[in-house]
Amino acid sequence: MEPADSAAATVPAGRSAGTRLPPGDFGVVLAALRARRGWSVRELARRASVSEGQICNLESGLRNPTPAVAAACDAAFGAGGELVELAGAGRRGAGAGSVVEAGPVVAGYERILRELKDIGRSTGPRLVTASMKSIxxxxxxxxPQAVGERRAEIWLLASRFAEYTGWMAQEAGNPAEALRWTGLAVRWGAHGGDETVAAYALVRKAFIAQHRGDTRAAIAFADQAARHPAANAVIRAHAARRAAQGHARRGDAVACREALQRFESHAAEAVGDRTPHWGPRIENGNPRLIEASCMLSLCRFELAADLFAAEHRRRPAVPADSNSRARFAVRQATALAGAGRLDDACQIVDATLPVIERINSATVRAELGRFVEQARTRRAGPGQLALIDASAAVALG
Structure with missing residues (x-):
């Protein structure tokens, strides 16, 4: 069994309780099952012995499945006849040459996007990138084939998929591809009448600049995002966070503190905001963890370690996704190493390394590299040296 198959082997097919997808909507269920397996359109087409065009037409609602194609897809997923039954129940009534009814497409793929994001937070880009691109x-x-006022919703949803595909490209260590997908998100968002993604694209550029070590550019992009006329409270909060971390890496504690105050103010303003949201969920932007991260960049190791420890004692299960937990755990370990508490730091890294290897995130590996640099300035025993060397190997990918 392939790794992707194994990860989805327990997922029920078709209309069973595990999908939580609309009954009678063959194309959306097909896309959801494919996404859970981490299969591209080409891979599903190969396994079902049908054309890629047929799969795309089915998933987008342009065509209804024939009994033979439904049976082939059912066999490819091992769905036990549920996809055949689903096809027999009929779906959106889109015959040959019909235009797409936007409503069911948007509702179905919004659910799939949420599901793919959950998978990405837990497993990294490996199992979601192909599905994101094909959807x-x-x-x-x-x-272009949709009709009515909901046509814009398809473009906005395409923009959201493109934005997250850009994030997954960044997590895979390909910043050029991340910027390309972010640019597409801006273009498609404009097709749907939403300019806020253009403001968030500047936040993404700030993050990419930060990870390549260009803190001046990171701060400049963050400030541009905050001033963008389409920026809402969520985007201004993201921008202030990037600015704070940029100032911290430059050693400017005063500017960092001012940016942290802006982040908290904008984050509080964003609570209950119904305008379009881009990027990470703002509720995961824990102000104390972000402050601790900034103190780490300012080399205030003792203070950073204390802030991390206090917040983990107060809310041990936050943040909720594997990527963020690993990121902040490594930062805490780096602070502890900088404070001379290498034994405590190594215990955290030892427990976190399996997660880092599983999610294979370029941004988390970069954090691990910072831990290695700090840990190697300390006197270490044989076991600690072995862990530091293992961490260095993982950090290099």
Whole structure:
């Protein structure tokens, strides 16, 4: 069994309780099952012995499945006849040459996007990138054929898929591809009448600049994002966070503190905001963990370690996703190493390394590299040296 198959082997097919997808909606269920397996359109087409075009037409709602194609897809997923039954129940009534009805497409793929994000937070980009790209292709092909006022919703959803595909490209260590997908998100968002993604794209550029070590550019992009006329409270909070971390890496404690205050103010303003949201969930932007991260960059190791410890004692299960937990755990370990508490630091890293290897995130590996640099300035025993060497190997990917 392939790794992707293994990860999805317990997922029920079709309309069973595990999908939580609309009954009678064959194309959306097909896309959801494919996403859970981490299969591209090409891979599903190969396994079902049908064309890639047929899969795209089914998932976008342009065509109804024939009994033979439904049976082939059912067999590919091992769905035990549920996809065949689903096809027999009929779906959106889209016959040959029909235009797409936007409502079911948008509702179905919004659910799939949420599901893919959950998978990405837990497993990294490996199992979601192919599905994100192929679903984006399906949406952009469906957009021009949609009718009515909900046509814009398909473009906005394509924009959201493109934005997250850009984030996954960044997590995979490909900043150029991340910027390309972010640019597409801006273009498709404009097709849907939403300019806020253009403001968030500047936040993404700030993050990429930060990770390549260009703190001046990171701060400049963050400030541009905050001043963008389409920026809402969520985007201004993200921008202030990036600015704070940029100032901290430059050693400017005063500017860092001012940016942290802006972050808390904008984050509080964003509570209950119904305008479009881009990027990480703002509720995961824990102000204390962000402050601790800034203190770490300012080399205030004792204070950073105390802040991390106090917050983990107060809310041990936050943040909720594997990527963020690993990121902040490594930062805490780096602070402890800087404070001379290498034994405590190594215990945290030892427990976190398996997660880092599983999610294979370039941004988390960069954090691990910072831990290695700090740990190697300390006197270490044989076991600690072995862990530091293992960490260095993982950090290099």
């Amino acid at each position: 984006t292709r399906i949406l952009t092909e469906a957009g």
